[in-house]
Every structure is written in C-alpha cells, then in structure tokens.
Amino acid sequence: MAAVLCTHTDAASEMSDPPAGESKSRPVGGTEYSWCRAAPGGTGTTVLGLLLSKPPDLPNLQSTLHSLQNLHPILLSKIHYDPYRRDFSFLNPPSPPLHLQILDLTATARAIASHPDADDPSVSDFHKILEHEINITTWLDPNHPSYSDTDVMFASVYTISDGQWGVFLRLHTAVCDRTAATALLRELLAAASGENEGGEFEIGDHGEIGLGIEDLIPNGKANKPLWARGLDMLGYSLNSFRLANLEFKDANSPRFSQMIRLKMNSDTTEKLLAGCKLRGIKVCGALAAAGLIATRCSKDLPPYHKEKYGVVTLNDCRSLLNPPLTTHHLGFYHSAILNTHDLSAEDTLWDVAKRCYFAFSNAKDNNKHFSDMSDLNFLMCKAIENPGLTPSSSMRTALISVFEDPIFEAFSPAQEHLGLHDYIGCASAHGVGPSIAFFDMIRDGQLDCACVYPFPLFSRDQMNQIVYQMKKILVGAIEVVEG
Template sequence: MASDLPMLTRVVGGAEENWVKSTAGGTGIAVFGALFNRAIDTQHLSSVVQELLDCYSILRVQIVENAKGKTCFQASESCTAFEYVHERPWPSVEGFDHTGVIMFPKDHHDKHGSLALHKLVTEELNVAFVNAEGKPSPPVRVFQVLVYHSHSKHQTVVLLKLHSGALDRRSGHTVVEEFLGKLNLAVEGRLHHSQSAMSNEGLLAPIEDFIPKGKASKGLLQKGVDVVGYAYNSKKYALLPFDANYNGASKTPFESKIVGVNLGKQGTVSFFEACKRENVSWAAALAAALLKTTAALKELKEKKQDEFNMTIVMDCRQYLEPKLPEAALGNYTLGIPGGEKVKEGIEFWDLARQVNSSIEKDLSKSKQFSEMSVLGMLFSQVMKHPNITPKSSLRTALFNLFVDPPMEAQWKGVGELGLVGTIGPFSSMHFVGPCFCVVETLTDGPELLLSLVYPSPVFSQAQILEILQPSINLLLESCGH
C-alpha cells in the first residue's frame, strides 16, 4: 500500500512556511496555461505527468504536519499520474469581457480559445490547493494538471498549477519546458517511460541553508526594530487609490484578476534597444513608467503624495552558496523592498536611472538576504493582523516586479502539438501582497507580453488598465517608437 512506502521528508524553512500560509490564504497559487489547436489525448498527458513525477521528487510532495506539529514536505517514493491529472468541462465564454485579454494570432476560432484560456487561468488562480476534505490545510499536494477539451472547436487547454510554498516562478518555467517537450514526444509516439528513471534523491534544502555566510545575520532584537521601522515608514508611501466600492476586507471575498498588453515586435525591439542605449535595465525602465503613471493620478496629486514603495523580486539561485542550477526545483526567490520618490515633471529616463541605481545599490548590499527575515516577520504579522494595513486591504506595496531577464516562452521542439500560445505562470496575490504584480513574458518575435495581476474588489479592472495602458504608451514614446 502507498502508506507503507518510505517517504522523503523534511521540515520546511521559514520562508517556505510563510509561503505555505499565504498560498492557503490566496497568495501564491501559480497557474500556467497552454492552448492547442488539436485534441490532446489525456493518456498522453498522463504519461508525461508520470515522467515528471518520476523525475522530480518535489512534484510528488504533499505539505503535511508531523507529530510535533511542524509543517513538512513529504514526497512518496511512488505515485500515479491519475492522482494529479483532472479532466474538466470546456467553459462557456459567452458574454465574457475580453478587455485586457491577450489574443493569440494563431487562434483561428474567433478568439474562442484565447478567451477560454484567459478565463480558465483566472478562475484557477482563485481555487486553493485543498486536502481530501476540501480544506486548504495539510495534507495538500503542490502540483496539479487540468485538461479541457472543446470537441466542437478541436481545441485543448492544459493548465499546470504549482504551489508557491514548494515551487517558485523559475521552477514553474522549468516544469513547463519539460512538460511541453515530453508532451511533443508522447504525441509523436517517442516517449518511452522507464520506471528506472524514478528519482529518490531527496528534497533540496530550503533557501536558508544556502545563504552565504554573514549575509543574513540580524539578531531578534534588530529584526523587531526593523519591522517597526518598516511599519512606521509605510505610512509615508502612497498606494493605488482603492476602488470607490471597496469598504474593507470583511465585506467581499478577494479574487486575483489579470489584464495584459502586448508590446508587439517593433515595440519590443525599440524598448530593449532604448534600455541598452540609456544603460538601464528593462525592469528599471518598466518600473519608472509604472511609477510616473501612478504619480500622475488625480487622487494622489491632490494629496501631494509622490513617494511609493515597490518590491523587486529575483531568482537567487546564482547568489547562493553553493550556487544552484536554474533547473533546481524549489522556492529560491526573494524580494527587496524599496521606496522611490517621483518628483513632478521628472524626465522619464532620469527616473529610470534613479530606479536602476536603487536596484543596483540594494543588490550590492545583498539586501535580498539581509532583509529576508525582517520581511518574513512583517509578512507573517500582516497575515495575522490584516487591520495593520490601510482599510484591512492586505496591501503592502504599490507593485512587485522581477528584475531577472524576462521569462522566455519561446518553446522549442513542440511542432506536433499545434501550440497556439501560452500564458503565465501567473501567481495569485489576493491575500497579502502589493496593489498589483507585474508579470512579463518574452514570446517568439520577440514580443514582450506585460500583464498585471491585481486583487478585486480592492481595485477595479478600469483602475488597473488606467495604470497599465498609459504606462506602456509612456514607455514606447520614451523609446522613440
């Protein structure tokens, strides 16, 4: 019996434990979606999922509590894809609002598939990982695959869901890349499953075990002082004004929603060329556009608020000791909080250089490590006491933005799949988090897709589009496009 099999188990690290709690609340449900212009056989999907489960112990993990009440990762030495692959009915998109939806040029079915994909991904961002009793408490799995078939349109949507307690954005990309490659082999009849490929190498240690010596050495007293400092300083930072109909966290359940825009091939090329010419990172330029647009909002100008806090987020594998390869699965992502003052009339590239300098300064001081425990403590306190945030909104910053190179979605070796397009991985953020998260994807062309994930009803779609579209317009105008 499965219960008699030896398990691969370890207690979660502090950062992982915070993610486990936040994901149960609604921040960290990661979803990737793919649309195919063909029927994908569920048996092929199951074979591929079995290969992934056999290769990666972390995908077989359940989050459990041990006898001492500690949260643990526990991976079975054996499991079947049947437990992870779920068929669901194709959704109706009649009357679905397509504002802010990325439409794929290859979708030859009146954009039916693009709308269905966006709708399904958004819905699943708001469905928690649950146990056998339907509750978001241990034991819960960290990986799930959902498949939807449109027999009339001859289309298939596949979603991969990942729990951020165990798997970060880089891990999600690695899993997706392997999934699509193996699925192509399965469709071609060239995927040869081998039980000997089963991996029981154990689970990688948490990020705390890889932090370079001396980089995260704050004592408990200093952590407490810094937490109080963060809480006090947060009052001077402006958030995005709340929607007029939002009255507080207790009134309506929060949901994560998505809007996106495509810069197009020429816009993308102009953007990257301008960043290179001005010697600023793409992330600093995008942050400057978002900051300048937000600072121009009428509600904030009337209050003369022009200082904002944002969190830059990064994959830390290359900064660890020893370094971890990009393909190492786990959660090795950290953030650095920072405040930026946006003076009225500041020239766009001057602001971009200001942001770029702030990011470089924080990285040179290894703040992703030194501030980790402080932010973890603050994060934990907000989860316990939402009322310490404005209107119990759970909002802790204006936005989160990755500073790594844009995540590439230029999939190779997928010619037999009829792949129309992919979106994500997106991560839910309607529990503790910023006003919006920035998600970037670089597709073939190259074309840069920029999406904002935001909590509703704290903010409305119209408000977020009022930030996104003018920011992109400012960006492109400043790049000479």
C-alpha cells in the first residue's frame, strides 16, 4: 500500500517569515508563464530519480527535504492561477507541509503494471517508474482548465524489490531547470549522507523567491526594434512549416513521455570530448549533428535530397544576468536559441556538428538568447493554443533540443553511503516541444544521455534505432585517424 509521511517545516527557521496566515507571492515572468501553460499539456515536469541498494532513512529524508525547502523557498510555492486576470503567480503560504509518499512492494508493482511496456524485460523497473512519475498529471485539475494552487514539488519512495528502492522528486520546470535540478540533487545527497551536518550549503536564494529571468537581463541585451521583431516572428513561423521530422507513428492517440539512454564508456567519451575540443566546439554540437544525421538515415531519400531540421539549444544564463546568479539559485534561468540546418547524404558528423555549434554560438554572441526570448515564448504558447498549426497537430517545434554544456558528475562518498546505484534527471516533452530532448551528463568520465520523446507519436523501437544509429555515427567519427 501507499503511505504518506507528512510533517510541517520548521517554524523556527532563521528566515524572515510572514505573519501567521499571510502568504508571500509574486507574479510569474514571461518564461515561467510559458512553462505554466505547457505543463498541463505534458511538457514541463522535471523528475529526479535515484536508485538505491540500501533502504532510505525516511525520517532523515523527510527532514532533508524540509531543510532544502527552507533554503530554497520557491520549493515551498504553489502555482496559483487567477481566472479573472488569466495569469499565474507563485504563492508561498506559511509553513505548508511536504508529503513524502511511500509505496510498498504491492503499490510499486501496481505502478509498474500500469506502464505500457510493463512486460518488456529490456526496460528496467526503475526506468518504468521514472516514466510513470514523469507522466503523472500533477498540474492539471480535471475540473478546471488550469491550476488549483498545486505544490511545485512532490517526493515519493518506491519499494522496487527486497534490495532496491527508488527515490523520486517531481518538480514543475518553471521552478527547476536542469542546473537547479543538479544543484538540488547534490544538496540532497550531501545532506542525506551526513556530509553537511553543520548545514553549510552554498545558498543562492537568500531565503527568498528569486526574480524571473526577464527581470535580470542586463540593460539593452534584450532590445530589438519592432520591425526586426516582426521579421523574426515571421521567419520563425514560416520556417516551422518547412521543417522535416521523424516519421510519425501515431499522431492521434493520447501522448506520454518515454525515455531512452545513450551511453558511452570512458574511453569513447574521452575521444568524443577531445574531438570536440580539437574543432573548437562543444559536445552539444556533436549530439545534435548525430541526431540530425540519424534521422535522415532513417528515411529512404535520394542522396542529393536535402531536408531542413530545427535544433533548439538551451543555455544557462545565470552567470550572464544582472546581478549574476550561482548554480544554487533555483528557478528557470535557461534561454533557447532555435537554428535550422539543411542536410543531405553527403554531410559528415564533424561538418554538421560545427555548423550546429557555430550557428548557436554566433547567435548567442549577438544576444539572440535574450532578444528572441519573448518571441519564442509567444510562439510556444501559440502552438499550445493552436496545435493544428504544427504538422499532424504534433506540436513539434523542432527535431532536437540540446543543452549548451553537459553536467559533469564524479563519484562521491555520499553516493556509496546511501547505496546510490543509478540516477537520472530529465523532463517531460510530450506536449509542446522537440521530437527528442537530450539531457546529457558526463558521469565519472562516461557520457550518459537521457533522450526523452513523445509516445506513441514515436515508438520505443523507432527511438532505439535512432539512438543506436547516433552512437554508431559518433563512434565512427571519433575512431577516424586524424590526418
């Protein structure tokens, strides 16, 4: 059965608390608003999954989560929707409880049995539970078209077997981008293992709900003449009709997010990173290029035939803001740059990788990560409102999304202390978004990339083929002897 462990946060916190019964709140920013619109449709649920070989200390885990909420008050927030103003805000009522949901073997087995691939032995139970968590419609009220003061963070513990447990945090992407999720994971591991017994975390929020990214962009960086904004909006709109994609398998059935992992050993990863460094690019360019080429290879096209694909590159803007933020400022502080690329059968990995990376880098040098932010947010919301404007109402805005920089993680004593066997961090993408969203990590020198896609718009077999082909393309390119 499932149980709930519920306690209230410490009222004796040193933070300045509002008077009893009074709530703190702030309106969401433009980017946060887009995520609030997207999450009910299936894009914008961030999940951190930890696979443990030791039973978690539940009271300690509960206490740790409360400590992290006190350190990062945005994690105490609820998403509030004002139907009259048709706008959202972060509502932070005093001392709300966090519920730690605990599922025993029977309840966990029911969750696994509900998975579309419940009988597929090639998909681990941990993997199935992660997909179960990422598809829970947390922020959708069936009796209301939007939200109903729902928490932004949930925590669950699954008993997978007599020797395996899964700990999952489910967060609204508006308050937790990939950088924030990584910081949260590190703080959680350090606190739960006793490495921070003195409570000395590197804190960026200063006990407050931080401002949205739009309020922190340096003066002049987001400026764009009205005529230029109009031309860019027209260009984005027209290009969207010309973009090619993967073959849609089922464009009519309800959609869910599924995930496949692309992994490389340390030797191959080292060669990939060296190949990127040699060419003055980052690994995001190589991943995007491999995805584009693998997609084209999946189609029976004449060699000379070119297709145009869209690539969205996400970059963490914290260090570029005014004032600069640290990685421990929780919230959504990424921006996106959309570029299109024409591909034929003659294109090679490194040529496409350089085109992908330098197109992004040049756009960033021209401040398009700031100046185009409102344009892309607007178009994202328009796609949500009018899915028919996208091919087969698929709501696909690009073929691929990648992050400018991977997350680097190394083994720590905290992981051994907790019996941490595996962990995955990714976000849902079956509403508006790309066909494949890459969440890459270099873990102990090895590439581990979570590839999220909408099912059944695309099938798991289809994506397995794409990921297999991507790895083959990458390995083939880095094994070529340099002349």
